[in-house]
Amino acid sequence: MLAFISARQAGLDDPLRLRRAESTRRVLSLELNKDRDVERIHGSGVNTLDIEPVEGRYMLSGGSDGVIVLYDLENFSRKPCYTCKAICSVGRSHPDVHKFSVETVQWYPRDTGMFTSSSFDKTLKIWDTNTLQPADVFNFEGTVYSHHMSPVATKHCLIAVGTKSPKVQLCDLKSGSCSQILQGHRQEVLAVAWSPRYEYVLATASADSRVKLWDVRRASGCLITLDQYNGEKSKASSEAANTAHNGRVNGLCFTSDGLHLLTIGTDDRMRLWNSSSGENTLVNYGKVCNESRKGLKFTTSTGCDPEFAFVPYGSTIAVYTIYSGELITMLRGHYNTVDCCVFQPNFQVSEVFKRI
Numbered sequence: 001m002l003a004f005i006s007a008r009q010a011g012l013d014d015p016l017r018l019r020r021a022e023s024t025r026r027v028l029s030l031e032l033n034k035d036r037d038v039e040r041i042h043g044s045g046v047n048t049l050d051i052e053p054v055e056g057r058y059m060l061s062g063g064s065d066g067v068i069v070l071y072d073l074e075n076f077s078r079k080p081c082y083t084c085k086a087i088c089s090v091g092r093s094h095p096d097v098h099k100f101s102v103e104t105v106q107w108y109p110r111d112t113g114m115f116t117s118s119s120f121d122k123t124l125k126i127w128d129t130n131t132l133q134p135a136d137v138f139n140f141e142g143t144v145y146s147h148h149m150s151p152v153a154t155k156h157c158l159i160a161v162g163t164k165s166p167k168v169q170l171c172d173l174k175s176g177s178c179s180q181i182l183q184g185h186r187q188e189v190l191a192v193a194w195s196p197r198y199e200y201v202l203a204t205a206s207a208d209s210r211v212k213l214w215d216v217r218r219a220s221g222c223l224i225t226l227d228q229y230n231g232e233k234s235k236a237s238s239e240a241a242n243t244a245h246n247g248r249v250n251g252l253c254f255t256s257d258g259l260h261l262l263t264i265g266t267d268d269r270m271r272l273w274n275s276s277s278g279e280n281t282l283v284n285y286g287k288v289c290n291e292s293r294k295g296l297k298f299t300t301s302t303g304c305d306p307e308f309a310f311v312p313y314g315s316t317i318a319v320y321t322i323y324s325g326e327l328i329t330m331l332r333g334h335y336n337t338v339d340c341c342v343f344q345p346n347f348q349v350s351e352v353f354k355r356i
Contacts, residue, residue: 042061048103050105056346067097068102068105069089071087101120102119103119106148109152114135118147122141122143147160156200157173158173160192160202161192162188166185185208189206190205190249193254193261195254209248212226227244229280245266246267248265248266251265254300259276272323283322285327288313289313297341298310315335316330318330318331
């Protein structure tokens, strides 16, 4: 590390190289933080987390009790031991609380004044953070498994929604209506994710074993259906052609640069795809235990070299190097199944994980 600092001071090295090296070192030394805790508000499991990208200070959590909690992660006391306090919550007594389990929460990418939530009660709600009142509500015919807003979009305000229907619905915040439907899947859509590189590119994963990449500007919509065999005919059966996994696909995550896409299926496999060509890179991660009956929310690092994937694995979080597939470590500390995790790049050391 001293060599990095000396080279930086002498102007011989890229300043980002030192930052990447330190970020990587801290990820590799991750362990349970015994001095930092999060105030417990949920009466039951936590299904989803999101940290706002503007300041990296506020965190949302959504629970199987339908409750949404907003936390402040900042340590104003400057004491080594502290508890992240809940600022406010949409509790069971709130008139607009979700009736059933909250499956996804997400901050509006450019402003902490708004956030979104979706639930098994067949609704997607747009919330005003200041008043904790819904500014808009979208209703669907089936259970909502996942939704996502583009982190880079400047020309549209679309929220992609995956439900029990095989049709992917795009809800427009400007018009307040479902403006577009993407058809192609055969079963329920368990996960959706916008590309962090191209604002019109969307990835969707379904119980039909397929992962599709879409350009929402195109009439036909679908760009690529990912094929685990890269176009080679399956020796097992013709039905396996153009499938990403040999089971339900319930997890999606783009790398931070948007050049690759990670997918997880109930076949206990994680795969890495080139998001431009749709090619399976054939990186071997070994068995990735996936017993989730719904969407599995995992995440990737930002600003490290190499980059890492953090994947819920039973009661632990498995940490893999994305491009080599090496299992680096297992983060332990929970006593029950871990269902989601988020990575906080601002402090380079803060990973927040919740159990169901």
